[in-house]
Amino acid sequence: MTKLCERSRRNFLAQGLAGAAALGVTALCATGEPQTRAERSRVVVARDPHLRGPDAKADSPASSGIDTRRLQALLDQAVAPLFGFPATEKGAVAAWRRVVGAGRTVSLKVNTLGGRGMATNVELVEAACERLQQAGVAAPNITVWDRDSEEMERAGFRIATGGGRVQCYGTDHVGYEEDLAAWGSVGSRLSRILTRSSDVLINLPVLKDHDGAGVTIALKNMYGVIHNPNKYHPNGCNPYVADLNMLTEIRARMRLAVCDATAAMYEGGPGFKPQFSWPCNALLAAEDPVALDFVGWQMIERKRAEMGLQSLEAEKRAPRYIATAADREHHLGHADPAQIQLVEV
Amino acid sequence: MNREFLPAEDETRSAFDRRSFVKCALASGAALSARGFTAPALAADGQTANGAQFTLEARFYQKLDNRKIKCKLCPRECVVGDKERGYCGVRENRGGVYFTLVHSRVCAAHIDPIEKKPLFHYLPGTMAFSIATAGCNVNCKFCQNWDISQSRPEEIPAEYLAPHQAAAVARQYNCPTIAYTYSEPVVFAEYAMDTADAAHAAGVRSVVVSNGYMQHDSLVAAYGRMDAVKIDLKAFSESYYAKVVTGQLKPVLESLVTLRKMGKWTEIVYLVVPTLNDDDAELRGLAAWIKANLGPDVPLHFTQFHPEYLLKNLPITPVPTLERARQIAMAEGLHYVYIGNVPGHPAQNTYCPQCGKMLVERVGFTARQVLIRKNSTCPFCGHRIAGIWRA
Incomplete structure (x- = not known):
């Protein structure tokens, strides 16, 4: 890794400095039509039991203590094999180039609702931005975002707007579109960051339990894209999560989901409950958010069983929206294990 | 949601816009301050940075375990976890205490x-x-x-x-x-x-x-x-x-x-x-x-x-x-x-x-x-007309 990149990674977001120099990105067409799913969806689960340094506190799994070099490598291990590239830096850059294609602007939708304890890691976002720039996306064309700037700051992000750096701010800075986007049970105003600064959307959720929805991973992370998520929590968020992800503005842009499971939560979500968190030390990557959610859900179920808790099904809060997202009406991806190629690295 | 809006009513609405009402409200507040009331200052955009002045503990809810609450305002009875809001979007659980965010x-x-x-x-x-x-x-x-x-x-x-x-x-x-x-x-x-x-x-x-x-x-x-x-x-x-x-x-x-x-x-x-x-x-x-x-x-x-x-x-x-x-x-x-x-x-x-x-x-x-009489009756036949017709 070059010195410039080192400095960029260390300072980006935290210091609000510009990222690495642009590497010859070609700005061409905007977003295309929603992608058609293959017969099988690949989900990569990359793990590193040594992700955290020896100083990491065992009772605070989400706290930093993460070795940023190892995290960068872990991200490469998650993303490169997804597209059939070797898990090297070169392979990862090629994979990211595949993701962004000719998109001019790329946004990374993080999840910061849980605060510093259970939010998308700043270090992971830095690593992704590093690769995006290496893949040819200019720093100012990258936007890291969530619903609210204050929530982002509480999760450790430094708000940055303007200049030649990676942009980082909440929808509260730019607002929502005036017009409604509607599909099925959902009618919402969309974040202008999504509609105006995202030829390509990278979904960066966390892996956690949700008292109403069962789990909240990639599909439900899109609740942070709309102005009225509170309207879509009844009935375990079903079919609202699936309907929301059917909106063309979301579906056509979302090319990749990378779930931050460096720390995860198996109970008590969505608010951060340290006592129900564990250092999972993993990343999940997929082009198919439904398949990713299914795999993530099973990971949470296994942890619940390990901890002696009932399954979400037994608690009558299994995330049924995942199956809905995969049904014939939605066909957003696969929720059948037979149609999911699980690659564990 | 009520059905009060009709395009033809725009004229009525514009007769008293936000600026007017704020100006009026502040003037009223100033007048009242002489009797012991003080009108809070408005931020430049009309809102404070964190909305604290609009935030008040809700009056209709029940505290549950794990910092959850159950709203008792409407039949929906939202069970709301910490840092989350109810279905209405204007009530928020903060550490196990439920707040309305829209008072005033x-x-x-x-x-x-x-x-x-x-x-x-x-x-x-x-x-x-x-x-x-x-x-x-x-x-x-x-x-x-x-x-x-x-x-x-x-x-x-x-x-x-x-x-x-x-x-x-x-x-x-x-x-x-x-x-x-x-x-x-x-x-x-x-x-x-x-x-x-x-x-x-x-x-x-x-x-x-x-x-x-x-x-x-x-x-x-x-x-x-x-x-x-x-x-x-x-x-x-x-x-x-x-x-x-x-x-x-x-x-x-x-x-x-x-x-x-x-x-x-x-x-x-x-x-x-x-x-x-x-x-x-x-x-x-x-x-x-x-x-x-x-x-x-x-x-x-x-x-x-x-x-x-x-x-x-x-x-x-x-x-x-x-x-x-x-x-x-x-x-x-x-x-x-x-x-x-x-x-x-x-x-x-x-x-x-x-x-x-x-x-x-x-x-x-x-x-x-x-035409209804002061005693709320019909002037033609004397039948009582239900309603509250005069202040």
Whole structure:
């Protein structure tokens, strides 16, 4: 890794400095039509039991203590094999180039609702931005975002707007579109960051339990894209999560989901409950958010069983929206294990 | 969500815009400060950075384990985890304490004719200082004011207007009433309660325009302070409430009965949506239920639907459909059945149920002449006309 990149990674977001120099990105067409799913969806689960340094506190799994070099490598291990590239830096850059294609602007939708304890890691976002720039996306064309700037700051992000750096701010800075986007049970105003600064959307959720929805991973992370998520929590968020992800503005842009499971939560979500968190030390990557959610859900179920808790099904809060997202009406991806190629690295 | 909005009313609305009301409110606050009140300073954009001045502990909720709470305001009974909000979007759990985020956070303020609420049998010809905050506890697919009712408070411009300031504005503009309306007053119940108390102290009455989707205890506590109530009864079927309203019919009917027992002057609006709630049997059932449970003198307004929000695929309600609905309700024995949102229609007038003579003539939202005697009787036959006709 070059010195410039080192400095960029260390300072980006935290210091609000510009990222690495642009590497010859070609700005061409905007977003295309929603992608058609293959017969099988690949989900990569990359793990590193040594992700955290020896100083990491065992009772605070989400706290930093993460070795940023190892995290960068872990991200490469998650993303490169997804597209059939070797898990090297070169392979990862090629994979990211595949993701962004000719998109001019790329946004990374993080999840910061849980605060510093259970939010998308700043270090992971830095690593992704590093690769995006290496893949040819200019720093100012990258936007890291969530619903609210204050929530982002509480999760450790430094708000940055303007200049030649990676942009980082909440929808509260730019607002929502005036017009409604509607599909099925959902009618919402969309974040202008999504509609105006995202030829390509990278979904960066966390892996956690949700008292109403069962789990909240990639599909439900899109609740942070709309102005009225509170309207879509009844009935375990079903079919609202699936309907929301059917909106063309979301579906056509979302090319990749990378779930931050460096720390995860198996109970008590969505608010951060340290006592129900564990250092999972993993990343999940997929082009198919439904398949990713299914795999993530099973990971949470296994942890619940390990901890002696009932399954979400037994608690009558299994995330049924995942199956809905995969049904014939939605066909957003696969929720059948037979149609999911699980690659564990 | 009520049905007060019509394009033709823009002129009325613009007569009292946000700037005017803030200016007026602040002036009132300044005047009141001499008597011990102080008007909070407004931030440059009309809001404080963190909304603290609008945040007050909610009055209707129950604390649960693990910093969760159960909201007891409406029948939805949202169980809300820490840092989350209820369905309404304007109440938030902060560390196990539930807060309303919209106390004194007024996003709409206008001076309207009381007939626009519509309240036809309550102080006709007077004006109501009408205010709203963001939020609603249902999500009607036909909502006319969805831009405020379906938004969270931080997403729309708002101004600080304390209860005593609202009362002062009403007095200053010769409004005998404050109306809590436009969005859904259920979700700003604490503000409406405090404002009603301040208004009564200042000699101003309060009326509420609501969906009635409320728990019994909160209804009694909040609407017990009101002087008149208009309830939007969206349909007379649970399936419609489930599919179109995202609520339930039964609690609304229970609210109507409770209001009746409390002796609150109540009027009902029924928005007639083509093909969805305009069936003869449903309308007949509605009218029969009203007569049996509330009595024949409760005014019922059948109003015209206009395609809006998430229900744009249906036509405007044909006037003959509204007329048929009115005929059905009157045949069931209701005395005062109106047609709304159809300017110039004769069914906007009030007629004596005994002699049939016209007693209140309305043009648009203006009561052109009110012939009812001071003792609330018909000047032609002496029949008592239900309502509160004079202050």
